[in-house]
Amino acid sequence: MFKERVLTALVLAPLMIGGIFFLPLQEFAIFIAVIATVGAWEWANIAGYQKNWSRILYALVVFLCLYASARFLRIHEEYKVYYLAAGALWWVLAFALVKRYPGGTEVWAARPIRALLGLCVLIPMWVGFMHLKVSEHSSLLIVYVMLVVWGADTGAYFSGKRWGRSKLAPHVSPGKSWAGFWGGLATTLLVAACFAFYIDGWLRPVDTLFGLQLLLITLVTMVISVLGDLVESMMKRHRGIKDSSSLLPGHGGVLDRIDSMAAAVPVFAFMMLILDWNLT
Structure with missing residues (x-):
């Protein structure tokens, strides 16, 4: 298993x-x-659509929604904030769903509802990535979001393994602990401090306002990234499956790799917009 994970990661x-x-x-x-x-295609399985033709059809619907969104936002860029706001609102609602689980499943258990929730995850993710891509120093911004997510995940793994007794969401993901959460938070703050140091030395002076905005955006993004992982775990647990698919040997499916990123990117982009925050 470890060898498969390493080889897949190298690709x-x-x-x-x-x-x-x-x-x-x-x-x-x-x-x-x-x-x-x-x-x-993987979310369709999580939503309960097991036949391959229905999963392909759902994937096609999502692709067409992305294409339509791209064409629309190319003409009406000012509506991008509404896409991202809808994505951020979904993650606020998702927190309530995770907190209530295993109660409250009647709200989202129906297959069409779960399919609709997939749109709330995947379309804002695409819009968020595109906002970062058109921003100044786009590659640096995208890498930073990834470092926040990976830092939270890595810090959670080691601190949870060492001190993880009190469970964060035992009914959703028994492996996650509060010690892991705080360890991930500490790692994320270290990532933010290193990023601010780099920005101050190479791009622009980091004043108090910039630093506070960076801290706020980073903390919210980190928390939402954890929620993204929990939501997928909740959906898979309800569905009775371990992985979203077996496309990535040793890793499960694509969603298993991007669940935290899918949550973090649109929220990060949304906060950039509403706070008018950038690297220039």
């Missing part, structure tokens, strides 16, 4: 790095849309 890492740093805007949009479409 995926260059693809992600190449996509982030070297793809022009249009190709990058297609790149993220492909990831979202594969994620949609």
Whole structure:
């Protein structure tokens, strides 16, 4: 299993790095849309659509929604904030669903509702990535969001393994603990401090306002990234499956790799917009 995870990571890492740093805007949009479409094929299974034709149909619907959104936002860019606001609102509602689980499943147990929730996850994720891509120093912003998510996950793993007795959400993900959450938070704060130091030395002076906004955006993004993982775990537990698919040997499915990122990116982009925060 470990060997499979390493080999898969060695293949995926260059693809992600190449996509982030070297793809022009249009190709990058297609790149993220492909990831979202594969994620949609997996989400259909999580939603309860087991037949392959229904999963392909759902993936096609999501791809068409992404295409329609791209065409619409190309003309009406000012509506981007509403896409991201809808995505952020979904994660607020998702917190309530996770907190109530295993109660409250009657609200979202129906397959069409779970399918609709997939749109709330995948479309804002694509819009969020595109907002970051068109921003100044786009590659740096995207890498920073990834470092926040990976930092939270890594810190949670080691601190949870060492001190994780009190469970964060025992009915949803028994492996997650409050010690893991605080360890992930501490790691994220370290990532933010290193990022601010880099920005101050290479791009612009980091004043109090910039620093406070960076801290706020980072903390909210970190919390939402944890929620993204919990929501997928909740959906899979309700569905009775361990992984979203077996596309990535040793890792499960695409959604199993991007669940935290799918939550973090649109919220990070939304906060950038409402706080008018950028790196210039």
